[in-house]
Amino acid sequence: MARKPGSSPQAMRTRAAKTAAAMSSPAAVAQSEPKKKVSPGQFAKEVRAEARKITWTSRKETWITSVMVAIMVTLAAIFFWVVDTGLSFAITQFLKLANAG
Template sequence: MARKPGSNPRAIKNRAAKTAAAMSAPAAVAQSQSKTPPKKKTSLAQFAKEVRAEARKITWTTRKETWITSVMVAIMVTLTAIFFTVVDAGLQFGVTQILKLATAG
């Protein structure tokens, strides 16, 4: 009877070692796989330049866009409040009717 490929003791040990390495602590695996050197610390001036460069990329909404968005939020809040008020009143009416039937009167 022929043996299955990879069933010799050396192949089994290799698979067991790979499995143990994969299940070890993630930090240890990350350190062993990381080949890049640690990044050089930047100076405060370089950091400030990078912050200014990123801040220039920010696009602010116009006054009109802000106003339209605010009005839409107010409308949606109002509609939601009306919806939940109606649902609450309906549930209250239904429960009241069920309790009247239960107490016969």
């Protein structure tokens, strides 16, 4: 299989060095303008506008997801109970065997 151009180890090191140099230069740090203060009323308006953009899940989807989570938690609990019981039995038998001999 042919290599892609620029995928040689040397090319990758060169790109990494260029990226590191660009990130460490002071010009790379964006100079953002200071944030202007907003009144509490304007802030509340912006919060409401952002809240309207949220797409909430339907009741049906929430119910299905909740049931699936409950099923998975139950299965995980059963699995760990079986593993715990099995290990406990095995260790008990091993210790009985060690004490008997």
